[in-house]
Amino acid sequence: MRSRAEIERPPQGPPQPRPGVRLVPIGYRQAPSWTGELARRIGHVLGGAVGIETARLSLESALDVHRGQYNALTLLEGLIALPGSERLLGIVAGDLFIPMLTHVFGQAQLNGRGAILSTYRLDNAVYGLAPDDTLFAARLAKEAIHELGHAFGLVHCHDPDCVMHSSMYVEEIDLKREDLCSDCRQRLSGAAV
Structure with missing residues (x-):
């Protein structure tokens, strides 16, 4: 016969x-076409499943016609209204x-559900340079991992090689690695979900 303490204690399963x-x-x-490769690269660094959503969100409400740009905060609000827990x-x-x-290259809710990223300034064409698909893919992966890192609770890192290091210019993206430093990796491992 089990004791009362054993009956009342919730079962201890594997970590969520x-x-x-x-x-x-x-x-x-x-x-x-690049979304599949991006999903693979994000999964490799952050772990977990990475899927591709087919939801249709409108850009129109976020457009600032005077600036010719989209308000990242407005887009983020629409994004996090989608159902689900991912x-x-x-x-x-x-x-x-x-x-x-x-x-901004992107914007995220710190330890929240959503992040937004623009490919616009990651493309060499914006700077009058020849297209470079390999460089574009690396920039895209680094910024995607960076913004999702914020969503998982990571803050900017002082290590210039870490993907969580802040980047104001595209050249700064090019200089950092497509991975977390050991400190950020440890913080991510201990982060609440």
């Missing part, structure tokens, strides 16, 4: 897995801003 991530292309007729990474082709900055 980290919630999955869904990539949500916004403003695209269909998911861009972390969401919205991806747009247009240029993003937040009211206090001229542009």
Whole structure:
């Protein structure tokens, strides 16, 4: 016969897995060809399942016609209203801003559900340079992992090689690794989901 303490104690199972991530292309007729590779790269660094969402979100409400840019905070609000429990990474082709900055590569809710990322300033064409698909894919993966890192509770890192290091310019993205430093990896492992 089991004691009262054994009956009342909840069963101790394995730790809960980290919630999955869904990539949500916004403003695209269909998911861009690079989403599968991006999902693989995110999963490799952050762990967990990474899927691709087919939800249709509108860019129109976030457009600031005077700036010719999309308000990242407005897009983030629409994104996190989607049903589910996964972390969401919205991806747009247009240029993003937040009211206090001229542009941002992305924006996230710290330890929240959503993050948004723009491919616009990750493309060499914006700087008058020749296309480089390999460089674009690396920049995209680094910024996606960076913004999702914020959603999982990570803050900016002082290690310039860490993907969580803040980047104001695309050259700074190019200099950092597509991985977390050991300190950020440890914080992510201990982060509440």
